[in-house]
Amino acid sequence: MAEHQIVLRRAIDAVHHLTDPEPPWQDILRTARDLVGADSGTLIVFDARNELLNLSAIGFSDACFSDYQGHYHRCDILERDSRQALAGTWLDTARMYSPAQLQRTEFYTDFMVKHRMAQILCLIVESNSVMHASIGFQRASVDLNASQRMQSGDFAQYFRTLQSQLAQREKTLAIGWKSIESAFSEVGEAVVLLHKDGRVEKMSALAVGHLDDADGWTVRGGRLRHADSKVQRLFDTHCAAAIRDGKTRSVATASGWGEFCWIDISVAPDTLSLIGGPLLLIRLRRKSAFAMPDVIKLESVFSITHAEAAVLAGLAAGHSVEEVATLRRASVLTVRKQVASLLSKMECNRQSELVRLASLL
Template identity: 75%
Template sequence: MAEHPIAVRRAIEAVSHLVDPEPPWQDILRTARDMVGADSGTLIVFDARHNLLNLSSIGFSDACVADYQNHYYRCDVLERDSRLSPCGTWLDTATMYQRGQLQRTEFYTDFMVKHRMAQILSLVIESNAVMHAAIGFQRSTVDAKASGQLQSGGVARYFRTLRSQLVQREKALAIGWRSIESAFTDVGEAVLLISKDAMIDRMSTLAARYLDDGHGWHVRGGRLRHADGKMQALFESHCLAVARDGKACSLAAASGWGELFWIDISAAPDALNLIGGRMLLVRMRRKSAFAPLDVDRLESVFAITHAEAAVLAGLATGHSVEEVATLRNASVLTVRKQVASLLNKMECSRQSELVRLASLL
């Protein structure tokens, strides 16, 4: 493998865009492949259960992509033998396996040979509780010196740059997450960042409290789960649907007498997506039929006085005008006047309509 300065420069220019919300992986793979001198290049991402999350490739035929996605990812010897390898580990079929050893594997005989791959070199670029990802290069001939050459000179500088950009992307993701967590916590909502198969990458402090209180939703094996099998199946189907078409979904799950969790599932912003995979944002709100309404919020939303908001909160809780008057140490006449003012300001004709509007908050 000869090192070409122009190819190295183009590859470094492409990889500098890894910090973009949507990195140009096709350009990154093409320039990296050309720099390495391989026949094809791939970005392959697996989840924590070793399911294929994403395959991006340059130089693969449609048949090769289909074969890998439909079956051969399950017997990928490099993925299997690198699951515990840290980021920065280089893998090379020419040095990891004796020729006879590799040739006895299904992956080699039925996939590599069919698609004219004699050697695969792969660099682990992410390895955590949520995913395992590698950028790989496939050659039609074996070069025993290839892996050593990838770790020296301008090519090695390129891969150091790639890892550095991935670190920067992770830092930007952390900053974006803190902003989102703060915004939702301020309005009383728990939030989680999960993969399409419900593996949790991040969760807010409020979400951690919700998942630790024994009311249905919990974490098991790193995944967000519900104690009820039907609810779990519905949640998983919603996650797959959102990952597929990007349209938000919602569901509600009972969490006790008069209480429920309202769940909103949406596609995460591009800046929160991990390597090569769409992430999902899960918002949780706990609703209780017995929880008092926020008087300050009622006042702000409906542009009413604080006293009127307190009366509205009492009515929405189920109290009569007389009971609200008693609770507020006010006369029934005063409360009736405040109800009349509420009907006028909120453009309602009946007291039941006031309660319905208030309950929407």
Template identity: 45%
Template sequence: MSDQALLRRAIEAAHHLEDPAPPWTDILTAARDVVGADSGSLLIFDGSGALLHLSQVGVDADGERDYREHFHTLDRFAHDAMRQPAGQWMDTSRMYALAQFRNTEYYADFMVKYRMAQVQAYILADAPTLRAAISFQRGTVDMGASDRLERGPAAAFFHTLRDGIARRQHAVYSHLANLEEAFSSFDEAICLVGPTGAVMRVSPLAREIFAGPMFAERHGTIWHADPRMRAMLLQSVAMTCQTGVRQSMTIPAGTGVTVTIDMVVAGPSLRVAGERCVLMRMQRRGSEDKQPDPDHLAAVFRITPAEARVLAALVAGQTAAAYAASAGVSVNTVRKQIAMLMTKMQCNRQSELVRKAILGQG
């Protein structure tokens, strides 16, 4: 196929970037052929440097697995390149002295194994919370490749690709803004986070929730003052990303304040290129809200007074351990009471108990 035909095919593929599900395999294949490389990759990282997405063409399946599971953390070139502004070309043969680069674990144990002598990358997005690049791998070094790509028809194609990504990002933010407006009418805040809990986008109401003393955003990541609760939060985010199964929980967020969180995998309209991220819906209940009355709960749900007191404590944001300490009973006793509550109230999760109790207060 002629160079002009390759460019036409590449530009045609790039024009589909605003589709609900862009044909990334076609875009990557066309871009690789324009560059004249052996393989091509699309990489997306969050603000913390965690890998959100990897798509590849022409790459050994073992190599893709090794990179995804381990070597992306050692890829000095990718992390250096991702600090650059969108529209920049980066090249390992330009950036590093070969003798120095050869001593890195990434080069010695990954690039050599999969016959990569040179890697070039074009930066597609440089937002603080999401960075994307399209990279190309060669088995031999071509010192003039970057010069050819930075001007002429090939440069025009990559500018088209970058502009398409920018438009798609804008469409994502617009859709998220519409969701924010819809959920805010129900006093629900939303937050988009990566698999490690890195915050990618928050609604104004979510900012208010994160301004509290216990549940907040710290260094770009969701955070809780209680280390155990923080670990549970991050584990739930990771589990949602990994399995696609919806997760729900209620956490204490201050004196008399709780936040109920619902987590689902973000849909295609909230992703630039299939990156893994979670949409968190949050609703805060403050001390000004109606406090649970154990006698009322016992009557509504036909539970014992002791179980009703435990349920009221859960609604108020107390953990099983905290309630046990305040009531002078063992944690095991409280946990058995929670298990019995789940059976009687036909709930599978503690968060469901809290929701049902709140709705049942009338």
């Protein structure tokens, strides 16, 4: 009894770290497996199209991990038969299928038997339109009372704690996403949270307006797509590379005469991932060659007067000194003096350098 309490305490201590920026899933799975009395433990996440998003396992051999990830997730009978089940539902092969039914499935005969699994128990921990996730336990022998035992006493306490901590993490993620959305929106950037297969997890309100171009970037089938296949291949390549080495990549695409869309691709913070697996943070901003630079921003960034910033904006928009003078109802001499002041303050030698600096904003 004392040993059981020690195992329970370790398992609960581990699951309390679900709200950490990077949850220790291996420790959570290890202590949960020991508490349940199983041979192995898994965290398995599928997307809305029933494709495997993430597999974490403790106690799996390399061959078992490879077999499931490479093929057998596609014929996982528990995943197939629980797609409509709600979070909190327990699944048990020993209770859901008779021995004869199991033996007629490829999953049992070619995967479970090969890897000495007589019974699989799993708890659905997340079930929504985006993902279907479960924490599972594999046993080499059948215990017909196992699933009932998991729903009573100390076991029930543990799994309630697990689900409570996941719910708390989900709330924290929602707050974090709102902060990111707000911060980037204030500087005119749209943001999209993306899975490695291109499936959209979240997008900011500004992104909705950016992703409605029939000839450019859109969301089709829940995935971020571009009308040009060459652009799409380049984007997919950059996404894969960013996940691999953590370095930011950028893609620029034309979105009309004199306009283009600039996209930065980087690995999202772990604090935005609910149940493991890498996510990408996509930042989008549209630029136009005909857009008038922001006078207030020029004034602030280059520490110049408001009048000088207005002149600089006019030059950056392609106007001559004479045209800027006309637009500002000032004399050409006054504008020339302001240009000279700009050259001094911004440490430039030519007017073209002023324009280049202004165009960077």
